Amino acid sequence: xxxxxxxxxxxxxxxxxxxxxxxxxSYYMSIFIVIGLYAIVAEGLGLLMGYAGQVSFxxxxxxxxxxxxxxILATRCQWPPxxxxxxxxxxxxxxAFIIGRPILRxxxxxxxxxxxxxxxxxxxxxxxLGTLTGGPSGLTGIPYLNIGSLTLVTDQQYFYLVWGALxxxxxxxxxxxxxxxGRVFKAIHTSERAAEAVGIDTASLKLQAFVLSAFLAGLxxxxxxxxxxxxxxxxxxxTSSVEFALMVVVGGLGTLWGPVLGxxxxxxxxxxxxWAVPVALPNAGGEFEIIFFGIIFVLIMLFRPKGxxxxxxxxxxxxxxxxxxxxxx
Amino acid sequence: MLTxxxxxxxxxxxxxxxxxxxxxxxxxxxxILGANGAGKSTLLGAIAGLYPPRNGEILLDGALLNGLSPExxxxxxxxxxxxxxxxxxxxxxxxxxxxxxxxxxxxxxxxLDGDLxxxxxxxxxxxxxxxxxxxxxxxxxxxxxxxxxGLAADPRILLMDEPSxxxxxxxxxxxxxxxRRLKEQGHTIILVEQNARAALSVADRALVLERGRVTLxxxxxxxxxxxxxxxxxxxxHR
Numbered sequence: 001x002x003x004x005x006x007x008x009x010x011x012x013x014x015x016x017x018x019x020x021x022x023x024x025x026s027y028y029m030s031i032f033i034v035i036g037l038y039a040i041v042a043e044g045l046g047l048l049m050g051y052a053g054q055v056s057f058x059x060x061x062x063x064x065x066x067x068x069x070x071x072i073l074a075t076r077c078q079w080p081p082x083x084x085x086x087x088x089x090x091x092x093x094x095x096a097f098i099i100g101r102p103i104l105r106x107x108x109x110x111x112x113x114x115x116x117x118x119x120x121x122x123x124x125x126x127x128x129l130g131t132l133t134g135g136p137s138g139l140t141g142i143p144y145l146n147i148g149s150l151t152l153v154t155d156q157q158y159f160y161l162v163w164g165a166l167x168x169x170x171x172x173x174x175x176x177x178x179x180x181x182g183r184v185f186k187a188i189h190t191s192e193r194a195a196e197a198v199g200i201d202t203a204s205l206k207l208q209a210f211v212l213s214a215f216l217a218g219l220x221x222x223x224x225x226x227x228x229x230x231x232x233x234x235x236x237x238x239t240s241s242v243e244f245a246l247m248v249v250v251g252g253l254g255t256l257w258g259p260v261l262g263x264x265x266x267x268x269x270x271x272x273x274x275w276a277v278p279v280a281l282p283n284a285g286g287e288f289e290i291i292f293f294g295i296i297f298v299l300i301m302l303f304r305p306k307g308x309x310x311x312x313x314x315x316x317x318x319x320x321x322x323x324x325x326x327x328x329x
Numbered sequence: 330m331l332t333x334x335x336x337x338x339x340x341x342x343x344x345x346x347x348x349x350x351x352x353x354x355x356x357x358x359x360x361i362l363g364a365n366g367a368g369k370s371t372l373l374g375a376i377a378g379l380y381p382p383r384n385g386e387i388l389l390d391g392a393l394l395n396g397l398s399p400e401x402x403x404x405x406x407x408x409x410x411x412x413x414x415x416x417x418x419x420x421x422x423x424x425x426x427x428x429x430x431x432x433x434x435x436x437x438x439x440x441l442d443g444d445l446x447x448x449x450x451x452x453x454x455x456x457x458x459x460x461x462x463x464x465x466x467x468x469x470x471x472x473x474x475x476x477x478x479g480l481a482a483d484p485r486i487l488l489m490d491e492p493s494x495x496x497x498x499x500x501x502x503x504x505x506x507x508x509r510r511l512k513e514q515g516h517t518i519i520l521v522e523q524n525a526r527a528a529l530s531v532a533d534r535a536l537v538l539e540r541g542r543v544t545l546x547x548x549x550x551x552x553x554x555x556x557x558x559x560x561x562x563x564x565x566h567r
Contacts, residue, residue, distance in 0.1 A: 180427070187417045187428050194415035197377060199403025199432040199482055 016163055020156035029155035033227060035267045036162035037220045042247040042259030043169050044216030050254035051177060052209035053189035054104060055112050058119035059217050059244045062092035064126055064236025066218025067225040068133055071142045081145045081226055089218030096214030100207040119241045126233035138232030145226040158227045165223060169216060174256055185209065250300055252307030261308055269296060330355045330517060331486055336385035338375045345371040346541045358518045360528040363538035369521040370412055373488045377409040378402040404432050406485030412494065414475040418464035422455055425463050425474050429481030448477040469500035476507065486517045493524045505531055
């Protein structure tokens with residue numbers, strides 16, 4: 001079983017490594033880079049939602065904070081881009097740390113509303129702090145990333161960088177979820193009250209998951225900024241936050257590869273529908289894509305309500321999140 | 330060891346406990362009896378830090394526990410075995426037991442294996458189930474895991490909330506024997522029960538709660554001799 005898993009991992013690594021060698025189209029390369037970036041964000045959110053049992057509809061704000069922090073440090077402060085990539089994720093992490101305590105005391109709908117409100121607030125800041133962020137027109141002049149003497153210019157180079165970061169993220173997540181802390185996260189997800197009763201500091205652990213998810217979103221944002229060399233507020237709005245949450249849910253809560261699959265599916269489906277709908281319905285406008293998008297997700301939720309990669313036992317776990325009453329003696 | 334003085338607790342707008350006072354000495358088993366809604370689980374929850382007291386004091390060896398978080402209270406040595414087990418159903422039995430020792434992970438990880446062995450010695454039936462998900466166990470075994478998880482915290486006082494609930498009479502007997510063994514090993518236990526006869530068989534002292542107030546207290550012998558309220562609550566005794 002273990003060797004099969006390792007073999008599969010090696011095959012995946014080889015396929016990912018070969019992709020830029022096979023794909024010449026810049027468009028397709030961009031899609032894979034976006035999948036990699038979104039998968040990093042979704043992995044962090046997956047830890048928060050699938051393991052710590054908290055919901056965030058403000059993840060695009062952390063993604064944006066990472067992107068803007070990196071861009072502002074590189075353009076206005078003239079810091080070396082690589083240093084900016086390392087430093088930028090600390091801003092969303094700090095913001096998550098500060099707002100996390102009060103926000104994570106809320107539960108269910110109230111938590112959703114609070115994170116959603118935070119996302120909208122940050123989005124408005126991106127638009128209105130014109131002198132710092134460039135306002136709605138965006139921030140231009142972001143340099144390409146350089147590592148030593150190597151300047152990353154091509155999509156192929158950014159592909160390796162982003163998917164390398166995703167690989168490290170997956171490695172870290174795999175170790176974290178298998179560690180005692182991972183076990184504790186699963187316990188919190190199953191029953192927060194029972195976790196408290198056995199002496200687990202649930203508030204502190206939820207905060208740690210929230211900060212880590214913000215760090216990963218910020219890292220993806222910083223990589224995004226140096227890849228596109230221009231950022232504006234639009235990719236960091238409410239819609240993106242909903243998409244990130246969708247990626248986690250569609251891929252499978254509480255799974256390592258679910259967020260990656262979810263990111264690939266949502267980005268891939270969006271691009272596919274953008275191409276397929278005009279071919280099938282030549283007179284259809286943009287809204288038709290969204291209708292098909294909605295239908296496909298309704299079908300996924302109907303037939304795989306716990307996500308594509310969620311295994312049966314976790315499906316049951318989600319449907320009985322609190323207590324398991326004994327049925328026999 | 331544990332002193333509760335004039336404890337008043339609200340659950341939302343409802344006053345669940347009023348002026349509850351009692352003491353527990355080291356090595357004693359205190360049984361708390363009462364009908365549904367009398368405030369028994371609220372009392373354990375308040376001691377465990379889950380429900381903050383409105384008034385009164387909870388003291389452990391003279392140190393005030395009021396206002397401490399549940400995890401801080403576990404670190405002080407009080408551990409709750411909650412009603413209905415509240416296990417982590419899809420984690421293995423081993424993981425459930427280890428989670429009980431979570432607060433010791435960083436400080437004393439070495440002792441964990443030994444403690445796990447002690448728990449399995451106390452509940453030999455768990456030995457072959459260590460890697461099974463907790464939800465696959467029978468109710469009786471689940472209760473043993475819940476008690477084992479509480480013991481893994483190495484508590485000074487174990488707070489047990491209706492461990493016999495939903496279990497067959499034979500299993501209840503086994504659970505009570507376990508409590509008796511724990512008492513013999515020197516554990517201090519506060520046991521909330523509706524099954525008065527079974528609970529009093531292991532008790533050193535007992536108290537009866539009625540609508541959030543202590544209406545009777547004493548040794549099991551004193552309680553069983555007293556008719557009146559005790560009879561009204563728990564039915565006629567022989």
